[in-house]
Amino acid sequence: xxxxxxxxxxxxxxxxxxxxxxxxxxxxxxxxxxxxxxxxxxxxxxxxxxxxxxxxxxxxxxxxxxxxxxxxxxxxxxxxxxxxxxxxxxxxxxxxxxxxxxxxxxxxxxxxxxxxxxxxxxxxxxxxxxxxxxxxxxxxxxxxxxxxxxxxxxxxxxxxxxxxxxxxxxxxxxxxxxxxxxxxxxxxxxxxxxxxxxxxxxxxxxxxxxxxxxxxxxxxxxxxxxxxxxxxxxx
Numbered sequence: 001x002x003x004x005x006x007x008x009x010x011x012x013x014x015x016x017x018x019x020x021x022x023x024x025x026x027x028x029x030x031x032x033x034x035x036x037x038x039x040x041x042x043x044x045x046x047x048x049x050x051x052x053x054x055x056x057x058x059x060x061x062x063x064x065x066x067x068x069x070x071x072x073x074x075x076x077x078x079x080x081x082x083x084x085x086x087x088x089x090x091x092x093x094x095x096x097x098x099x100x101x102x103x104x105x106x107x108x109x110x111x112x113x114x115x116x117x118x119x120x121x122x123x124x125x126x127x128x129x130x131x132x133x134x135x136x137x138x139x140x141x142x143x144x145x146x147x148x149x150x151x152x153x154x155x156x157x158x159x160x161x162x163x164x165x166x167x168x169x170x171x172x173x174x175x176x177x178x179x180x181x182x183x184x185x186x187x188x189x190x191x192x193x194x195x196x197x198x199x200x201x202x203x204x205x206x207x208x209x210x211x212x213x214x215x216x217x218x219x220x221x222x223x224x225x226x227x228x229x230x231x232x233x234x235x
Contacts, residue, residue, distance in 0.1 A: 003194050004194065006053070006194075006195070006196075006197065007193070007194040007195045007196075010051070010052060010053045010195045010197065011195060013051045014048065014051040014052045014053075014195065015051075016051070017047055018048050018051065018106075021044040021047060021048060022106050022107075022109075022110045023106075024040075024044070025037070025040060025041070025044060025113070025114075026109055026110060026113050028040060029113040029114070034092065034094075034113065034114050034115050035092045035115075035142075036092075038089075038090075038092040038093075041086045041092075041114075042086060042087055042088075042089075042090075044086070045082075045083040045084070045085075045086030045087035046083075046087040048080075048083045049080065049083050049087060049200065052080060052187065052188070052195055052197075053195055053196075053197025053198070054080065054183075054187055054197065054198060054199070054200050055198075055200065056084060056087050056088065056200050056201075056202065057199055057200065057201045057202070058087075058201075058202050058203075059201060059202070059204070060203050060204030060205060060232075061204055062088060062089060062090050062204055063089075063090070063091075063175075063204070063207060064090060064091075065090055065091035065092075067175070068091060068141055068142075068143050069138045069142055069143045069144075069172075069174050069175070070093075070144075070174065070176070070177045070207075071143070071144055071146065071165065071168065071169055071176050071177065072085065072089070072093065072143070072144065072145040072146070072177045072179050073147070073148055073165055073176060073177070073178055073225055074145065074147055074178075074179035074180070074181055074229070075147070075149065075153070075158050075179075075180060075181055075233065076147035076149045076150075076152050076153060076181075077152065077153055077156070077181050077183075077184035077185035078152060078181075078184035078185055078187060078188045078189070078190070079152070079188060079190075080184055080187060080188055080200075081147070081152075081181055081184055082095065082145070084181055084184060084200055084202050085145050085179070085181075085202070087202075088202045088204075089143075089145075092143065093143045093144060093145050094114055094115040094116050094137070094142060094143075094144060094145075095111075095116045095117070095144060095145045095146065096116070096117045096118075096119050096131070096134050096144065096146055096164075097111055097116050097117070097118060097119065098118070098151075099118040099119060099120045101118075102116075102118045115137075117133050117134055117137070119131070131164055131167060134168055135168055135171050135172050138168065138172045138174050139172055144168075146164070146165045148161035148162055148164075148165050148166070148225070148226070149161060149162070150162045150164075152190040153185060154190060154191060156185045156186075158226070158230070158233075161222050161225070161226055163218060163222070166218050166221050166222045166225070167218065169221065170213075170216075170218060170221065173210035173214070174210070175207050175208065175209045175210065176207070176208040176225060177204065177205065177207055177208075178204075178205035178206075178208065178225055178228035178229045178232060179202065179203070179204055179205065179232070180201075180202070180203040180205070180229055180232030180233045180235075181200070181201075181202055182200065182201040182202075182203065182233065183199060183200040183201055184200055186198065187200060203233075203235065205228050205231075205232050206228075208224070208228070
């Protein structure tokens, strides 16, 4: 009963914070290029987390913008994961997202204005085409966040890793950043509407530059990154 009451208080606050923050950001993108708006994204992301009753704690060294691009690979716990990353990363990042998300009235426009790339997960040819766009952006110096699981966990444990992000890494030689998100599943489960206030932890792992995986095949790289993220989660 207490959790229900807390959630009934937090949801309007979270939605109002998101709506006005998204509106401000969308309007700003018509004046300033999204790549230069990352300080605003950092503030907005943390405000949205606060609206959800969450305090973000960052551990490990966040990569600096001078050595981009990076490919941030993380465990997908909750719908608030992107705001954790947005509140912790020190430079512009964009993402590859499921195509249906771009049809949502506010979130879809926000994603498009920010430069996110839609992907049709169930249509292989279109999915490969989307990944080609991501690879081109990375070659132009743009950093990405991608969840190798492809969707949020239903149990709190990591699901199987898909191949797409590792094809991108092997094709571009981008520096990989393993990231562990802790507390987001408890804060907002995919199977539960309630919000649980608390402390979230984002933990950056050691960078994996091209020379550490250049001779690996896809499965070996996928296993290495998974082990790195699991190690961060269990630290």
